[in-house]
Amino acid sequence: MIASYEYGEAGPRVFLLHGGGGNADQWQEFAKHLDGFRLTAVDLPGHGGSSDSSWRWDEVLDELETLDLGNPFVVGHSLGGMLAVRWGKRHPECPGLVNLDGNGWPSTYPGLEDVEPAREKLNEVFKAQADAMAAPLAPEVEEMLVTQQPYLRRNLVRRNGQTFLRPECPALDVIREMIAAERTTDLYDGLSCPALAVVATRLFPAQEPFADLFRAQQRGVVENLRGREERDPGGCRVVEFDGSHGMLFEDPAGVAALVREFVTAH
Numbered sequence: 001m002i003a004s005y006e007y008g009e010a011g012p013r014v015f016l017l018h019g020g021g022g023n024a025d026q027w028q029e030f031a032k033h034l035d036g037f038r039l040t041a042v043d044l045p046g047h048g049g050s051s052d053s054s055w056r057w058d059e060v061l062d063e064l065e066t067l068d069l070g071n072p073f074v075v076g077h078s079l080g081g082m083l084a085v086r087w088g089k090r091h092p093e094c095p096g097l098v099n100l101d102g103n104g105w106p107s108t109y110p111g112l113e114d115v116e117p118a119r120e121k122l123n124e125v126f127k128a129q130a131d132a133m134a135a136p137l138a139p140e141v142e143e144m145l146v147t148q149q150p151y152l153r154r155n156l157v158r159r160n161g162q163t164f165l166r167p168e169c170p171a172l173d174v175i176r177e178m179i180a181a182e183r184t185t186d187l188y189d190g191l192s193c194p195a196l197a198v199v200a201t202r203l204f205p206a207q208e209p210f211a212d213l214f215r216a217q218q219r220g221v222v223e224n225l226r227g228r229e230e231r232d233p234g235g236c237r238v239v240e241f242d243g244s245h246g247m248l249f250e251d252p253a254g255v256a257a258l259v260r261e262f263v264t265a266h
Contacts, residue, residue, distance in 0.1 A: 202243055
């Protein structure tokens with residue numbers, strides 16, 4: 001079962017797909033700046049109020065299609081952005097999609113000669129985070145999470161007197177593996193519907209220790225997408241956004257303005 005939430009009652013239909021570890025509540029501030037549209041936000045499988053899933057790209061798309069939304073515009077952030085592109089490839093009749101910084105795992109891009117040590121260290125950090133997420137949350141950790149990121153309250157589940165954070169293993173491990181295998185150089189191959197790729201230009205504080213790695217990825221993603229834009233001006237357009245991967249929280253009005261402009265133009 002996919003849990004879905006509606007914002008607005010009239011206007012172009014826009015399907016909203018959140019990032020990994022989030023839920024539909026991440027779109028609340030964004031939705032306030034997009035009046036005149038009919039927005040449908042979902043909890044992806046294993047998140048929020050949606051049931052668990054084996055988490056394979058095609059299977060998740062199958063589940064999303066059960067909502068029977070017709071032929072909407074699709075906007076996704078991070079993991080949701082990668083799903084949005086896959087939706088567009090499955091549905092060439094899609095009027096348009098927006099990928100908000102869904103670029104997969106940092107890989108070898110121009111400007112970074114020795115990527116493996118940094119990738120291995122980053123992988124260790126992500127694994128430690130995943131292990132911590134799989135364990136029961138201490139009361140003080142739970143309080144800190146929902147204070148800093150209130151939307152996470154809907155990702156909490158309680159079992160046997162303990163609190164856990166969704167998505168849980170094994171889905172969490174599968175999602176990480178899927179993202180690790182993703183390459184933006186391949187993601188857009190075969191896409192024929194209009195698309196807007198929004199690439200962050202700043203880093204999260206947590207990304208700063210790996211600044212060389214992430215900045216090389218940003219440069220590589222932009223160069224790849226600019227090349228696609230030059231070869232096919234009516235296809236995928238790329239915009240560099242003055243914000244970090246957390247753009248939905250940092251500047252929801254700015255992100256909404258980009259989406260409004262794109263949808264109105266198509």
